[in-house]
Amino acid sequence: MAAFFEGFSVLFLGITLVMSSCMVANCGNFYQDFDLTWGGNRAKIFNGGQLLSLSLDKTSGSGFQSRKEYLFGRIDVQLKLVAGNSAGTVTAYYLSSQGPTHDEIDFEFLGNVSGEPYILHTNVFTQGKGGREQQFYLWFDPTRNFHTYSIIWKPQYIVFLVDNTPIRLFKNAESVGVPYPKKQPMRIYSSLWNADDWATRGGLVKTDWSKAPFTAYYRNFNAKTCSGSCTSSSTKFSNGALQSQELDAYSRRRLRWVRKNFMIYNYCNDYKRFAQGFPPECRQSRFL
Numbered sequence: 001m002a003a004f005f006e007g008f009s010v011l012f013l014g015i016t017l018v019m020s021s022c023m024v025a026n027c028g029n030f031y032q033d034f035d036l037t038w039g040g041n042r043a044k045i046f047n048g049g050q051l052l053s054l055s056l057d058k059t060s061g062s063g064f065q066s067r068k069e070y071l072f073g074r075i076d077v078q079l080k081l082v083a084g085n086s087a088g089t090v091t092a093y094y095l096s097s098q099g100p101t102h103d104e105i106d107f108e109f110l111g112n113v114s115g116e117p118y119i120l121h122t123n124v125f126t127q128g129k130g131g132r133e134q135q136f137y138l139w140f141d142p143t144r145n146f147h148t149y150s151i152i153w154k155p156q157y158i159v160f161l162v163d164n165t166p167i168r169l170f171k172n173a174e175s176v177g178v179p180y181p182k183k184q185p186m187r188i189y190s191s192l193w194n195a196d197d198w199a200t201r202g203g204l205v206k207t208d209w210s211k212a213p214f215t216a217y218y219r220n221f222n223a224k225t226c227s228g229s230c231t232s233s234s235t236k237f238s239n240g241a242l243q244s245q246e247l248d249a250y251s252r253r254r255l256r257w258v259r260k261n262f263m264i265y266n267y268c269n270d271y272k273r274f275a276q277g278f279p280p281e282c283r284q285s286r287f288l
């Protein structure tokens with residue numbers, strides 16, 4: 001009986017710790033962690049730093065960036081995307097270093113007319129070179145609720161996650177001559193802007209300005225950086241995956257599920273575009 005209660009109170013303590021660390025210190029305060037960089041009062045922080053919003057109208061979009069730079073780690077944020085008719089709008093959320101040989105890890109959410117699906121567009125730049133697009137539909141309506149979008153960036157690989165499900169794995173392919181982001185620290189950037197020349201059905205559907213302003217919301221930002229070894233175990237992502245060189249079996253299964261059911265474009269399958277031969281990292285990315 002005593003053991004039972006002891007177990008219970010340890011569990012209770014655990015829950016309290018997780019909750020309080022998330023609510024007070026760790027789970028970011030937008031005032032502390034970010035600067036609103038453009039769009040004037042179209043970018044706002046409220047609820048004492050717990051909530052951030054970006055909006056877009058005919059005159060301008062808006063954006064923010066992190067104060068800190070990161071070199072490896074796990075970065076999570078919850079996002080609620082522009083609701084209703086969001087056609088023509090793009091909400092970008094990405095990590096990037098600076099300069100002509102910069103590295104970049106991108107999430108871009110391409111809006112759509114009401115009731116039609118957003119596209120989640122992803123890309124990875126290394127040493128200034130991108131062109132590694134993968135696109136997905138989501139398995140939920142990203143405008144109804146907040147969902148968690150995460151990047152795990154390790155020396156061995158980069159994983160993109162949606163609600164803790166891996167959607168994309170970019171492996172370190174230096175062994176076949178592909179540069180890998182591992183030296184340049186990156187900042188977090190986000191912006192909401194008009195891209196109706198390409199975003200929705202390839203630019204066919206234009207932004208309906210009578211519905212402006214368009215607004216997206218952010219909360220629960222959380223960054224865990226790896227000092228040195230990059231084997232933090234305090235993560236919601238399965239520990240095996242953070243510690244080992246490879247994703248664990250469960251994560252690989254989830255990734256295959258996403259690729260099978262929700263992936264709509266993969267540059268590594270674009271035979272027309274790469275008629276002269278695929279980029280070297282594609283050989284690995286076909287086998288998970």
Ligand SMILES: *[C@@H]1O[C@H](CO)[C@@H](O)[C@H](O)[C@H]1NC(C)=O
Pocket residue numbers: 110111112113116117118119199200201202
């Ligand atoms: C918008 O909806 C159309 C029709 O369902 C779809 O083909 C397209 O992929 C959707 N998303 C975007 C961003 O164009």
